[in-house]
Amino acid sequence: MTLATTDPSPSMTDAFYASVQQAPNGERIRACLQCGMCSGVCPFGYLMDYTPSRIIAALRSGIFDDVMRNDSVWMCIACYACTQVCPSGIPLTERLMARAKEELLFAGSAPSELQIALENSQRYGNALGQSPRKRADWAKGLTPPVPVLGKDKKQTQALWFVGDYASFHPRVQAASRAFARILHALKVEFAILGVDEHSDGDSQRLAGERVLFEALAKKNGAAFRKYQFAEIITTDPHTYNALKNVYPLLGVAYPVRHYTQFLVEKLDLLKPLLKTALSAKVAFHDPCYLGRANGVYDEPRALLTAIPGVELVEMEHNRKTSLCCGGGGGGMWLETFLWEKAHTRTSEWRVREAIETGANILAVACPYEPPRFEDATKTIKEAAGLRVRDVAELLAESMGV
Numbered sequence: 001m002t003l004a005t006t007d008p009s010p011s012m013t014d015a016f017y018a019s020v021q022q023a024p025n026g027e028r029i030r031a032c033l034q035c036g037m038c039s040g041v042c043p044f045g046y047l048m049d050y051t052p053s054r055i056i057a058a059l060r061s062g063i064f065d066d067v068m069r070n071d072s073v074w075m076c077i078a079c080y081a082c083t084q085v086c087p088s089g090i091p092l093t094e095r096l097m098a099r100a101k102e103e104l105l106f107a108g109s110a111p112s113e114l115q116i117a118l119e120n121s122q123r124y125g126n127a128l129g130q131s132p133r134k135r136a137d138w139a140k141g142l143t144p145p146v147p148v149l150g151k152d153k154k155q156t157q158a159l160w161f162v163g164d165y166a167s168f169h170p171r172v173q174a175a176s177r178a179f180a181r182i183l184h185a186l187k188v189e190f191a192i193l194g195v196d197e198h199s200d201g202d203s204q205r206l207a208g209e210r211v212l213f214e215a216l217a218k219k220n221g222a223a224f225r226k227y228q229f230a231e232i233i234t235t236d237p238h239t240y241n242a243l244k245n246v247y248p249l250l251g252v253a254y255p256v257r258h259y260t261q262f263l264v265e266k267l268d269l270l271k272p273l274l275k276t277a278l279s280a281k282v283a284f285h286d287p288c289y290l291g292r293a294n295g296v297y298d299e300p301r302a303l304l305t306a307i308p309g310v311e312l313v314e315m316e317h318n319r320k321t322s323l324c325c326g327g328g329g330g331g332m333w334l335e336t337f338l339w340e341k342a343h344t345r346t347s348e349w350r351v352r353e354a355i356e357t358g359a360n361i362l363a364v365a366c367p368y369e370p371p372r373f374e375d376a377t378k379t380i381k382e383a384a385g386l387r388v389r390d391v392a393e394l395l396a397e398s399m400g401v
């Protein structure tokens with residue numbers, strides 16, 4: 001669809017091309033073969049007027065203004081599939097698509113629902129628009145309690161960065177409580193930041209709001225510096241991606257692990273606690289920001305297969321070829337826009353794949369996924385027997401905690 005609101009300058013093509021090339025590996029854009037693999041693998045490539053390869057062709061032809069007059073860039077859900085397959089190693093997700101979104105934001109051409117999430121992130125420090133004072137409310141009533149840095153202590157072994165959805169979304173809070181119980185059962189010394197935690201900003205960055213991302217990273221960096229801890233663990237692959245790969249470029253560098261990596265190293269302690277057999281056929285969904293973006297595939301599977309009674313099955317698209325849930329790069333905040341464009345959801349494609357395996361549990365390890373996949377199960381008749389559970393919830397169930 002053509003937008004009427006942008007007024008691109010005559011030099012936009014040159015300026016945009018130059019800015020993409022300034023990023024790490026950005027110069028590889030000149031090596032594009034126009035093979036079309038990026039467009040072919042893109043979940044919404046069949047609907048986008050401007051896929052990555054077509055944007056590059058437009059840049060080379062000096063008609064980038066046309067890209068900026070089109071809203072199809074907002075169909076990019078930052079799934080890294082194009083980056084994964086590009087034979088020229090071009091940072092398509094991180095650079096080309098995020099920069100194109102940034103230009104559209106500058107021009108005021110972002111869907112309103114995305115603008116609301118970005119404004120919430122700026123005003124409240126979380127995209128959901130929740131009061132920052134309620135960030136630790138999910139842990140209320142837990143026994144033993146979840147320690148909060150600044151309130152209960154000043155130092156800890158493991159700082160758990162909980163993240164926006166795991167802190168505020170009612171469905172995902174259940175997974176957070178399960179992980180807290182596991183940490184207590186394993187006698188891990190940990191604490192959370194509570195009110196001092198802000199959105200990691202990674203999805204805002206990949207939705208084109210780099211300045212906001214940097215402001216959020218700065219606030220989190222300041223919070224980290226107030227306390228002493230040996231490492232950060234996080235239940236959110238988007239947080240993991242930001243803290244591991246992008247925060248260090250801004251001078252905020254700490255060792256960080258996703259919770260599945262953290263727990264796998266404690267399997268010797270964990271296994272004897274996994275006492276209840278679950279008798280379940282489990283399909284694991286690889287989150288884009290844990291798998292494709294960071295190469296973590298084995299750890300969640302090792303945890304699942306350690307649970308007595310679990311039979312692990314693989315969906316047709318798994319590991320590197322995993323299908324995106326649709327929530328990345330601002331997709332969480334573009335539900336209406338994407339639905340109006342596609343009249344389908346990638347989360348529904350994924351649930352159908354899980355059904356085809358005969359699984360009765362779709363296991364996830366990212367806070368974006370339980371609500372997305374559970375919504376999808378409600379729209380698919382055959383999904384009536386499929387439950388969506390975080391890996392932490394399955395572990396906690398087997399442990400009886």
Ligand code: SF4
Pocket residue numbers: 031032033034035036037038039052053056085086087088089090092
């Ligand atoms: S996959 Fe890479 S080389 Fe091929 S068209 Fe896309 S950007 Fe160009």
Ligand code: SF4
Pocket residue numbers: 038041042043044045051052075076077078079080081082083092093097
């Ligand atoms: S990151 Fe994913 S959604 Fe975005 S252009 Fe690449 S393949 Fe398409």
